[in-house]
Amino acid sequence: MSENQITENQNYDENQIQVLEGLEAVRKRPGMYIGSTGPKGLHHLVYEIVDNSIDEALAGFCSEIRVDILEGNVIRVSDNGRGIPTGIHPKEGISAATVVYTILHAGGKFGGGGYKVSGGLHGVGASVVNALSEWLELTVKDGSSVHFQRFERGEYSEPLKIIGETEETGTSVMFKADGEIFEDTTYDYEVLLKRLREQAFLNAGIKIVFSDKRDEENIKSEVLHYEGGIRQFVEHIHKTKGLESLSDKVIYVSGMQGDSFAEVAMQYNDSYNEVILSFANNIHTVDGGSHETGFKNALTKVINEYGKKFNLLKDGEKLLGDDVREGLTAIISVKLTDCEFEGQTKGRLGNPEVKGFVEKMVMEKLMCYLEENPVEAKAIFEKSVAAQRAREAAKKARETARRKTAMESASLPGKLADCSEHDTEMTEIYIVEGDSAGGSAKEGRDRRYQAILPLWGKMLNVEKARIDKVYGNEKLMPVVTALGTSIGEDFDISKLRYGKIIIMADADVDGSHIRTLLLTFFFRFMKPLITNGNIYIAQPPLFKVFRGKKVRYAFSDEERDEYIAELTTENGAKPEVQRYKGLGEMDPEQLWETTMNPETRTMLKIDMEDAVKADETFTILMGDKVAPRREFIEANAKYVENLDI
DSSP states (O other): OOHHHHHHHHOOSGGGOOOOOTTHHHHHOHHHHHSOSSHHHHHHHHHHHHHHHHHHHHTTOOOEEEEEEETTTEEEEEEOSSOOOOSBOTTTSSBHHHHHHHSTTOSSOSSSSSOSSOSOOSSOHHHHHHHTEEEEEEEEEESSEEEEEEEBTTBOSSOOEEEEEOSOEEEEEEEEEOTTTOSOOOOOHHHHHHHHHHHHHHSTTOEEEEEEOSSGGGOEEEEEEOTTTHHHHHHHHHHHHTOOBSSSSOEEEEEEETTEEEEEEEEEBSSSOOEEEEEETTEEOTTOBHHHHHHHHHHHHHHHHHHHHTTOSOTTOOOOHHHHTTTEEEEEEEEOSSOOEETTTTOEEOOHHHHHHHHHHHHHHHHHHHHHOHHHHHHHHHHHHHHHHHHHHHHHHHHHHHHHHHHOSSOSOTTOBOOSOOOTTTOEEEEEESHHHHHHHHHHSOTTTEEEEEEOSOOOOGGGOOHHHHTTOTTTHHHHHHHOOOSGGGOOGGGOSOSEEEEEOOSSHHHHHHHHHHHHHHHHHOHHHHHTTOEEEEOOOSEEEEETTEEEEESSHHHHHHHHHHHOOTTOOOOEEEEOSSGGGSOHHHHIIIIIOTTTOOEEEOOHHHHHHHHHHHHHHHSSOHHHHHHHHHHHGGGOOSOOO
């Protein structure tokens, strides 16, 4: 490169400053507005449009929302609300509906009196969806006329026009996500169903009709309509997970403070795990916030006060938050005129005043409820006391485990084949099903940075075990010891010995079972490993397709068929196909080549969503209830492939 070229390239003046006009900025940096261009971002488009209809319902003008996935992955969302205003906008000189769909930060939610409560506060929803769609068609009914406008990648050639007459009101939006922006434009019916069901629970009485019409012969449709609101949400969680409730009725409390509204539905069950979901203006606050803190504080105080009042607690004895929340399912929902979310993802509610409001409301009303329902109150209190005892037992088990580790000169598990490298950026541990696969993995690995821990025998069902049972468990403790982080409240990620924790199990039903067991264990007792992105699933091949020296490894039936076609000779001689029933059938070289070599292997990184799914599945499959298990197996039987019989 010449000196002149360097000077030219480094020239930085007013000509280098780009101004992205209107929606161009969204297309340039879509991740800033919808989080990603992967599946999450794609589904987010639907939520943004549905949220607008929900806001209309919250304002009291809409009772039914229809969401359809049409052929070609086109989305249509229609409601029977007032319809977006169609008059000419005083400042922009174009229809107000066009403004909403083409100008960022334009909407009826900034204090103009259009909406008191709304989830979409940034005013970017509709315009962002428009910008990231190949095309979008807007139809508005205002009680006399039908208005229509079409956009292509956020641009329009014709203004909003009247195409007919009507006595109805409402808004209908049809759009196709842009294949230039998104990696894949195929919607997942179950993902959308979960979110829409959530919205129907949170807004009692609203009716959402959701249909998947992509396959004419197999149309799926659900009517989501819950008059009981979040009470039914709690019942739904218990039914889905196959949990037995401690009482017949869901406890429900609600209250107002000025324009702010809060409601809580809660019920205890026979599990040892808490499920607390909090929402602010229908947005799931995954990281909690002031409303969740207020609820937790109030619950701990109420249960302790109840114990003191009826002399069920000794002097100086106190139940902790973890004790009173064991086996609790609770939904907290607040509706506020001005939500302060922390972070762009709106994951945490920041409003400080909400904490005091929720805390006071729950304390007053929950105490009244417990006093009026002594049988239920006694069951809740006894469950909390049992949790306290288990916590103390866990403490003793933990101390015993610590002493034992300190006494043992070689504290690492005997079956662990460690690596020589100590830098966690470089190291990885394979948790392998069975000794035979463990043997091949030990031989085939790169000893510098790959450690191998074989697991054998039946693992503990953590769904039925408190943390005190995990300590000393001969199947789980080797995993805990090898990783070095400890578990539960002692967990310390800074002591993690391996940067990647890779679960390597057979590609069959037993292997799937082990994967789910381990994932659930990590989710319950070592959750930061998942949130930090340390957990992976190895993907071993299912088939070896070979002819002479040409070898291909296939990870699916489709891939196998492709390789068979590729390696079939001109005279029709087909290659040989070897089906791997388990990892133990592979020799060390094959295992290294297909599953362990960083340059050629395929791995699945586990995120929180995967862990939650595993946990739900596990609860159904390993719980005591037969009916949910049967329903799950019947629903999923068609997906079972490569079943070893």
